[in-house]
Amino acid sequence: MPCESLVIKMSKIINVLLVGVGGQGTILASKILTHVALAQGYEVKMSEIHGMAQRGGSVVTQVRIGEDVYSPVIEAGEADIIVAFEQLEAYRWAHFLKKDGVLIVNTQKIVPLTVLTGAQTYPTSILEDLKGRVERYLELDGLKLATEAGNAKATNVVLMGVLSKYMDFQEESWQNALTEKIPAKLLELNKKAFALGVAEAK
Template identity: 70%
Template sequence: MGKDKNILLVGVGGQGTILASKILSTAALAQGYEVKMSEIHGMAQRGGSVVTQVRVGTEIYSPVIDQGEADMIIAFEQLEAYRWAHHLKKDGVLVVNSQKIIPLPVLIGAAVYPGNIIARLRESAGRVVEADGLRLAAEAGHAKATNVVLMGICARFLDFPEETWQYALKARIPEKLLQINRKAFALGYDYAAAV
């Protein structure tokens, strides 16, 4: 993996952002790295923002990722990618699930959902990897596995061996859902290789 990695996971309540962070943290710990993780829930149960910061390395003292310091942002929804893109390093990777979840202020007409988010991100961020995580998760067998599809994409940018990721999935996913999630992870991993 080389130097320390700062990975920001951003989404909306109910998308599995925290579970994805725990899978990532478990994989990093299994590789012998120090891991610090923090969670921020903004009315998560009502569709609010959920942000998780995961720092991985040899000597990690704080879980906080400052603006412009994220090596990677995994965004489970377009607007969340847009809100947090300023945390990405100039040469960082922004993985964006193409899904849009319309927030309450937009639904009631008090705000407008920004247009052309992906195009705007491509102009301002480092490398942008857009994926239809929801479609890939449905292909794996369940739409709720979108978070694991995104972890499969993330895995392409971290040099942890396949068995480490499989260990992390088994440690964090209930047995009855493990096969679907293994397939979701593989689909994300293969997708990232093709883009």
């Protein structure tokens, strides 16, 4: 488990930003997080931003958790945790992180249409740049771990396993959320993916 100083304590409103591209399961991940927070007795506000999600465009979910939450909007520099499902999305949204916030980055690359057409180039030193800018930083190959669990599409659940170690919520609530949000035939696979994410954060 991350050292005590890395765990985000629920003494105030906690802002979590989940960023990825269409098809990566960011919305399901945010619903799992929301279920956990509600089960722990907190108020939750969530908003979604889709940028041609079905074509691999950006998908951003803002989740705010606390005793009294009045708005779902997270402003730049206010995110306690950013979970990036893809390198370039981490790069695009890193400025939303607080100075002492946690950045969790899946090292997967999904090349956007603008790069495929030659209009732009994919940055080559994203991870190195982020490491230099962010103090509380964790990167992992979530796709590899999901494949190990049995399905590459479980990358989102791997990342929720990592996230769980940075939030002051009970393990039981996470397991219950998986049971509620994951189809029964895929539950055991996703529980394995979640466990691999938990282990990656230790």
